[in-house]
Amino acid sequence: MTSTYTVIPYESGAWPDALRRTARPEVLERWGAVDRSPHAPRLVVAPDGDGAALLTSRPGTAYVKIVDAVGDVPKAVEAVLSYACEQGLVQVKWEGWTASAEDAAAAGFAPLRLPITHPHGPGEPGAGFVRWLGGRGDGVAEPPPYYRQSTHFTCGAVTALVAQAHAGVEAWESLDRPAELTLWRDATNFPACEPVGLGVAVRRRWPSSPVEVFLDTDGPVLLDHLAEDEREWRAVLQRASRAEAGRLGVPVQARRLSLAGLRDAVGRREHVLLLVSLAAMQGFDVPHWVLCHGAVPGAVVVDDPWFNTAAGETWVDAHLLPVPDGSLDAMSPAGQDGVRGAVRIGGREEGGGGGGGGGGVR
Incomplete structure (x- = not known):
């Protein structure tokens, strides 16, 4: 990876002017609809400022997730991959809210199988993508499709x-x-x-x-x-x-x-x-x-x-x-x-x- 990037701490509603110009209103509305603070939200911005991505991840894990990439999407994703490699992460995921399968494939991401319990509603992305870094995914067998527990105790x-x-x-x-x-x-x-x-x-x-x-x-x-x-x-x-x-x-x-x-x-x-x-x-x-x-x-x-x-x-x-x-x-x-x-x-x-x-x- 040769891309450089800038990391901006994310604060809901306090978005840079450049982001407001490039991100669709419904994207920013979705970003601010929940409190993402437990999962370290941050914006990674491409060198020229034309592309940016909102990233989150669970604490104690070795991945980062692209919620959306906006503006110049290829440049934004390249910046994210550079960031993830420098952080020593093993994986980048990409939620399919606005990402197309073509953009994901062009950036080296593979599609995730849809969950067995996929709700087909507005509260869940209709697709997801994954890219393993440094060839680490080579030893991962075909994973199971995802199934979410239907109670708090099962x-x-x-x-x-x-x-x-x-x-x-x-x-x-x-x-x-x-x-x-x-x-x-x-x-x-x-x-x-x-x-x-x-x-x-x-x-x-x-x-x-x-x-x-x-x-x-x-x-x-x-x-x-x-x-x-x-x-x-x-x-x-x-x-x-x-x-x-x-x-x-x-x-x-x-x-x-x-x-x-x-x-x-x-x-x-x-x-x-x-x-x-x-x-x-x-x-x-x-x-x-x-x-x-x-x-x-x-x-x-x-x-x-x-x-x-x-x-x-x-x-x-x-x-x-x-x-x-x-x-x-x-x-x-x-x-x-x-x-x-x-x-x-x-x-x-x-x-x-x-x-x-x-x-x-x-």
Whole structure:
């Protein structure tokens, strides 16, 4: 990249005159319709000032997203790519509000598959594009299409369903709200899905799929926010899940899944459901399940079944999301007790079939 650029801090409504002249009113209206401040909004301007782009990104990640490029679009995108490379990022995404497929392709971006739950409404872009920097995307297998959880508590169910559909064990057309809630009902510790219960539900739903649970404590988890009487009966259910894991032959490893082990698993085209805290990425410490399905140098590629529309996020942010190794390691202790939990789902066993169904913590 030879382009230079200028970075201007973004403040809604306080746009430079040049931007007001080049950006259509509906574009500026959309930019200012939400509070993007949690995701570090900034304007990157091409050297001659004729092209500019609004960028945002989740904290603790290794990408930047072009919300729109205005003016001289090719020059604006070239400036963004220069900026992203100098920042050491691995990926640039581009929301398809105003971007054409032709402009995206000319700049080296590939189209993202539309989500299974694509709303076809004004609140979501009709397309999305991605460009990996420095050839880092070469090792990323064909990703799953995006599926957004339909409740605040079914993230575990969604990650398991998407993992199994991506592995060819579950049909994509079966991923819907009934499937999501059915698997959640089997896995839930009310309303969260803790690691052992989720692993047991996966084994019951897909008995041919190897499942392994990693949990660095033998006590009940994700209950620290509850009153004592509310903890007691959920702890009973968690002990029952451990007993069921023993009966079904689901190994429960009394340790965390190391980052190296996680990268090895996804390198074998296995899937890891990882329990994380949303404190770094979203600013609130809520336990949450994400699906790890790929790895690139320095980052793990995840799909997050939830995104924060109030901060201007869309499915383009949450899908094919690279998280640096150190960031992922730092966000994997979840809840006030800092539990580290993961569910590894291997490839289909010889002679096995697949089942059908729907489980999760936001």
